[in-house]
Every structure is written in C-alpha cells, then in structure tokens.
Amino acid sequence: SYEMTQPPSVSVSPGQTASITCTGDQIGDKYVAWYQQRSGQSPLLVLYQDNKRPSGIPERFSGSNSGNTATLTITGTQPMDEADYYCQAWGSDTTYVFGAGTKVTVL
Amino acid sequence: QVQLEESGPGLVKPSETLSLTCTVSGGSITNYYWSWVRQPPGERLEWIGYIFYSGNTKYNPSLESRVAILVDTSKKQFSLVLNSVTAADTAVYYCARSNVGRSGYHMDVWGNGTTVTVSS
Numbered sequence: 491s492y493e494m495t496q497p498p499s500v501s502v503s504p505g506q507t508a509s510i511t512c513t514g515d516q517i518g519d520k521y522v523a524w525y526q527q528r529s530g531q532s533p534l535l536v537l538y539q540d541n542k543r544p545s546g547i548p549e550r551f552s553g554s555n556s557g558n559t560a561t562l563t564i565t566g567t568q569p570m571d572e573a574d575y576y577c578q579a580w581g582s583d584t585t586y587v588f589g590a591g592t593k594v595t596v597l
Numbered sequence: 598q599v600q601l602e603e604s605g606p607g608l609v610k611p612s613e614t615l616s617l618t619c620t621v622s623g624g625s626i627t628n629y630y631w632s633w634v635r636q637p638p639g640e641r642l643e644w645i646g647y648i649f650y651s652g653n654t655k656y657n658p659s660l661e662s663r664v665a666i667l668v669d670t671s672k673k674q675f676s677l678v679l680n681s682v683t684a685a686d687t688a689v690y691y692c693a694r695s696n697v698g699r700s701g702y703h704m705d706v707w708g709n710g711t712t713v714t715v716s717s
C-alpha cells in the first residue's frame with residue numbers, strides 16, 4: 491500500500507511562513523489534499539488537487555507537488571492556524587491514504 | 598450547505614458489531630461518493646471505505662473482511678457496519694463526502710464525528 495511521511499511537528503512564529511512536507515514515492519504523479527484539524531474538531535479541507543483552495547479558505551494557504559514531495563505552505567501564519575495537518579493522496583489500489591500528520595505550533 | 602451527522606451507539610462490546618449511520622442534510626446524496634474515516638485516540642486518520650449513491654463500494658484492504666457500507670437514498674443516509682470489533686476499533690468515526698475522479702480525490706465535507714469505545 492502507498493505510504494506518505496510527514497514531520498511530526500513544525501514550529502513557526504506568528505507572521506512567519508510554515509512549510510509542511512509530505513513525502514512519498516512519485517507523489518508528484520498523484521493529486522494531494524491537505525486537511526487542518528484543530529484540537530477536538532473534525533478535519534477541514536484546506537487544499538485539494540495539490541494547490542486549489544476550497545471556498546472560504548484564506549489565501550495564505552498554498553501548495554505544491556513535484557517529484558517525491560508535496561508541500562503545504564502557510565504564509566503569514568496566524569495563531570488560529572495552530573493545528574494538526576494531514577496530507578492525503580489516492581493510492582494505486584484506488585484507496586484514500588493519509589499521512590501521519592504534522593502538529594503546527596505557533597509560538 | 599451540505600451537513601453530515603453521525604449517529605449510533607457510543608459503546609460496543611468486544612466481538613460484537615459496530616453500526617453507525619450518517620445523515621445528509623442541506624444537499625443531495627446523489628452523484629457523490631460517501632466515506633467513513635476513523636481516528637483512534639492520538640493517531641492518524643484512517644479511511645475505512647466509501648459508497649457511491651448507486652451502491653458501489655470500495656473498502657480499505659486492512660478492514661475489508663469486517664466492514665460493509667450501505668446507502669439508503671430515500672432517507673439520505675449511509676451506514677457503516679464493522680464486525681468482530683476489538684479494542685483496536687476504539688476511535689472517533691467520521692462520515693465525509695468524497696470526490697473520486699475528475700474533480701479530484703479528496704473529502705470536502707465532514708461530520709462532527711462520533712466516539713465509539715469498544716469495551717466490556
């Protein structure tokens with residue numbers, strides 16, 4: 491089955507840029523989605539098809555995907571962005587696969 | 598906008614069957630895929646499976662032998678059945694609207710989740 495790796499944690503100062511990576515074999519050939527999960531809440535889709543933002547998601551969320559790495563970038567990080575972030579791709583066996591998640595701390 | 602709400606028992610005994618229902622409101626159940634996702638305490642999200650409104654299903658291979666997902670379009674509901682549960686099935690269970698195909702491969706609407714504990 492397809493596997494993706496994320497760093498366990500990322501720390502960022504308010505107003506700075508946070509980058510969260512998701513690595514997997516030729517992940518650039520797949521569409522990647524990203525979800526934000528605040529403590530005690532359900533996941534929220536923040537990016538799909540690598541870099542598209544659903545309605546209502548701020549422009550500070552952007553994404554890229556090439557080679558073996560997909561990246562979620564939060565530009566001008568705000569305290570409200572503190573959450574767990576999960577990448578998700580479509581596996582070769584036509585199933586949804588999630589990364590282990592990255593805890594973003596805004597210090 | 599579309600809203601999803603999970604319902605079902607919060608406590609299930611080991612070896613018994615877990616049954617949950619997701620009710621779709623504010624939108625149509627047709628022309629979409631509908632998934633179940635779970636999250637054990639402190640762990641990652643795990644996709645369980647999905648059903649198309651027409652009844653076609655796809656399951657996570659790791660759970661396929663124990664799981665079934667059903668749909669009732671007249672009630673705008675879809676359901677999860679998980680057999681022979683153990684403590685490892687203790688988790689928050691989410692239902693989600695899923696996209697498969699040209700629109701991408703992601704879940705764009707999620708329920709609030711329901712906690713299921715497996716314990717005697």
